Amino acid sequence: MILPTDSLMNIHPTLYRHPTADLYKPMALAGVVCTMMDTTVPGNVHKISQQHNALTITTQHAEARVWIYSPTIIRVNVSRHFDAQDHSFAVIQPPQGNIRYDDSPDELSIHTGELELRISKSPLRFNFYNADGILLSGDDERFGTMWQGEKFTNYRKLFKDERFIGLGEKTGNLDRRGSNYVNWNTDAVDYTPKSDPLYKTFPFYIGLHSGLTYGLFLDNTHRSFFDFGASTDHSMHWLGADGGDLNYYFFGAQGVANIIQDQTWLTGRMEMPPLWSLGYQQCRWSYMSAKEVLEVARNFRKLKIPADAMYCDIDYMDGFKIFTWNNETFPEPKAMIDELTAMGFKLVTIVDPGIKIEDGYKQYDEGVKKGYFATYPDGELYIGEVWPGRCHFPDFYKAEVRDWWGKSFDALTEPGVAGFWNDMNEPAAWGQNIPGIMRFGDKYMPEVRNAYGNEMSRGTYEGTKALLKGKRPFVLTRAAYTGIQRYSAVWTGDNTATDAHLLLGCRLVNSLGIVGVSYVGVDIGGFSGNPTPELMVRWNSLGVYTPMFRNHAMAATVMREPWAWGKQNEKIIKKDIEQRYKLLPYIYSSFYRSHQTGLPVARTLAIDLPFDELVYDEAYQNQFFFGDNILVAPADSHQREIDVYLPAGDWYRFGTDEKITGGDVISADAPLTDLPVFIRAGAIIPMQSIVQSTAEQGDGILQIHVWNGEGSTDFVYYEDDGDTYAYEQGAYYKRTISFNAETGNITFSAVEGTFTSRFDRIMIVSHGFGKTEDWICYNEPTEFTVR
């Protein structure tokens, strides 16, 4: 008997509605499904047992395990063949002890005090409730979880007013409702504002409905997919992967910031970055010789445009062989770097994973001898072509390989390289279609592909950290998976020199912030194509408020340095870069907050205002807070006036100190000389005088800018040596600065930590008080009055 193809869907709900039909039985329908995919469901619960901090729930066709990680984090894993290793690339916390649960004939319920998981037994369904018994999220009652072959899908409820944010580096709108996405790390050459997937995988999103928040992280490195109510008459949302387990962490904290804190507690937070890396970075594919690198660096100093980092893209190498230098164009790397150092510059060099097949090349010889490269199933070494030509690819999943890789960086750290840029680690090979039979040890590439970038970055980070003997390495990567913040900063790959990409860049950065990745940059100016001078100017002004401020461009594009755009534009760009340097004390303190809590430096407004409709309006969705007190409204290169949504409260235009009342959409001037940036009333923003690089001593004055407001506000000021790990032993300088608007008092708490501030004077700069004087104090102050 052949039924119409939609008969499966006709039969499903009927079966589920029938009390005895606990399972969709493909066998019973053999005559019907013979032309269909092998489809299975977990079936009903047979047995419940507890071991190793986990509750094990055995069903007809699967096994589900439940662990509690914290009162607001519950992990569920539904599997047909549970892997005893239970490995995660992302999670760094262990589960808690014994799980207490209530068992009734129909339902199992687990309470943590803040979160309740109710598991219905026939059929197996998971529903999460808050402490008040209100449903946060759960399985779609009809379909729950199903396998089609090895691929599983978890169909979930969709609330009428539900919005979704997250997934990290994904194009599209801030609100992901109605969109669908795939995670499969890809060298997304020439991506557009609609392309998917891009380079990174963060299978974590936050659901928002009925004034409630929850988060879900699918910890699975296979190709995964997420659908937020597209093409289903808004009846459900779903997620899944081509293989592995439905292994997810459910976050029940209320408030987006609290969920981000929990998610970064689970998967780690970034270390304090080296201070120099927060300055302006100048990159290009490529500065072709040491001479050119030095010329560009010298020009920054000559023109008094601040900068901290120069880059070498692939052409510094000998035939693109990783860990080598071209001895014609870069004959004396150490001499070049010494000269850069004398000018206050650090050097960052690129590394790709592909190791050139060439006898006598150290990394090739060693890698082959020791079996460090990816293979085919028959043991033959996989060969893919990339810049060096035919290459092998290190198996970064093995500790021994990461260790070997990490040690090879001595070729770069010996002459003095300070930053390590990891490219092409999706991994990429010409043709962009590495076959699924490529193997890393006992794993086929598709099972672990999405974590390749993390494992390469981990090897780079651990290796260079050891080589730099106590100094913080700066690591930058293109491909990533959840948890990357523990090892590396990221950038959003090969964008394009268009206004659409400038705006998309804001959404990518903000969305990466939601998934725990604070240290993010985009290629300022756009990688491919040539920006107009207006676009270049505008993009630089946005770079000031991007966690990583790096100018980069593709080979054969016009030069992008600040002086390449005419004297008038050079002046504007210089002023913007100076603004970045003035703000470094604030930026560094914001990075500290992120290091402590996981809260991103660049924050979509959805973090503070998740249920404010205007936040998701396409006209305002690119806006973001930079740290606690600065609101940035990106204007493109053509706009000279834009509509800005200013949330409730009073605001000041940063460039003019004009006071504006929020709670509404306003029209803001947007000249190329003044990006619409607003300061929250009552804000405390520590700043400094202009320096040419972070290596410069400066004038020793810490400026505490205070904008008039209401009530009281405070700011945690943080400083350390910016360079070593001494802060982990208490060598930092931290004070809470408070402002009381009623009394006009500014109070400094006692200094916490053993570090001596590099500022020996504090200056108070008041805004919006109708006074113009500033106050300087020579000794450690405790109190000022601005009224």
Ligand code: MIG
């Ligand atoms: O095949 O190293 O995204 O930033 O300049 C291109 C050359 C390889 C891609 C990176 C880009 C870099 C370029 N790389």
